[in-house]
Amino acid sequence: MAKNKKGEGFHSAAGLIRYFDSEDDKALKVHPWLVVALCIAASAIVLVFGALYPT
Numbered sequence: 001m002a003k004n005k006k007g008e009g010f011h012s013a014a015g016l017i018r019y020f021d022s023e024d025d026k027a028l029k030v031h032p033w034l035v036v037a038l039c040i041a042a043s044a045i046v047l048v049f050g051a052l053y054p055t
Helices: 008-021 032-052
Strands: none
Touching: none
């Protein structure tokens, strides 16, 4: 049977933690409520067009 590599999970996870911990000040920051509002607005538009122009 193959030997289990101990500690390999920690090393691979450490890179992801470093990647997600770094924040870019130049990145576009969108408030979560704006995303929710845009989803609701898009859903409303689809429903209105579906009611106005049925197939």
